[in-house]
Amino acid sequence: MHVVLSGYYGFDNVGDDAILLSIIQSLKKWQSDIEITVLSNNPTATEQTYGVKAVNRWKMKEIRQLLKTADGLISGGGSLMQDQTGMKTIPYYAGVIQIAKWLKKPVFVYAQGMGPINHSLSKFIVRKTFNKVEQITVRDKASQTLLTEIGVRKEAKIVPDPVMGLNGGDFHCNWLDQESLTAESYISVSVRDWPSTVAYKEKIAHSLDQLVRQGEQIVFLPMHGEHDLKTSQEVASLMKEKSLIAPSDLSIEEKIAVIGQSQILIGMRLHSLIFSAIYATPFIAISYDPKIDAFAEIVDQPVIGHVEIDDWNGVTLFERAIAILESYTTVQENMRQAVLPLQHEATATAKLAIEVFSQ
16 A cells, blocks of 8 residues: 655654654554555655655645545644635645545545634635545544535544654653753653744743752753754743753653653643653643634543733733642543553544555
8 A cells, every 4th residue: 555645744843844744654554565655845865764765745746646646635743724724725635635636546634733824715615625634633623513514524533633643652862861851850842933922922931930940850852953042042042040951852752851741831832732742751731723622622631821812921821830749649640540641542543544545
């Protein structure tokens, strides 16, 4: 069996890279000899990192030739069908699906997070495209509801984010070993830039200062390369106390280990929260997008506030962190119970895809 994988791959975004790693591992778990070709922004790096074939995601003629010989297309995972970041995103991913359908190839929508879909043209494209695919799986109830609202008739099955299927037990970070942490444990922090009139970076810095004064060590983890490194440096510079910033070029496995070995994560990036869940490491989310709130609800972890809403501050964030630390064993066990079934279900999504392509 030969499947083609379409997503936001090859852009050095650790969240999407983790999705790719987890989908590849899950597919091979159910069919060890499966052939996978990834549509990538950096085909050479994708081939070297994941041991699969890859082609340039922008060369539509090559993609068409590739799909001619394939048994099917997987679209996802991640937040592909959204127009928040621009009006070209939805037409691109829908266009790849349309090529597959012209060639009469089955399409499996893999654990996608839908939206925001703001424009009427975007809604029309998603509706027309998704009503033609063989099976739709989404990662939360909000995504399922959105598809129904815009007129997608085909049922969307809710499944966990693919990354929940990763086993972090063997992951290790050499950088952590080399750092002499002054505290016995540390709090990991994942921040990103986001346009807002609310001084959310100052709020985060204020809370982190208070945690350091309580004896905690702060370790910033840039999830999205140089983008998040710059934001991490900005928040660290707003702090009065010392903190550490992990290298932005750590591998996926190393970044998962940094979060997994921390006591708590304070996180903005969705996949920092998911990495936290893999280890049942309690987290406090800071939202910028509905997908953050949706995942926090799934694993029963708090969202302290939204970067665009001025109803929280550094004190409330600090107090929530302290409350978790004071009842740590109970919080962690509750989270573990919420996460365990999701980890089993996450790899089963790959089995659904293989079944679609085998028919």
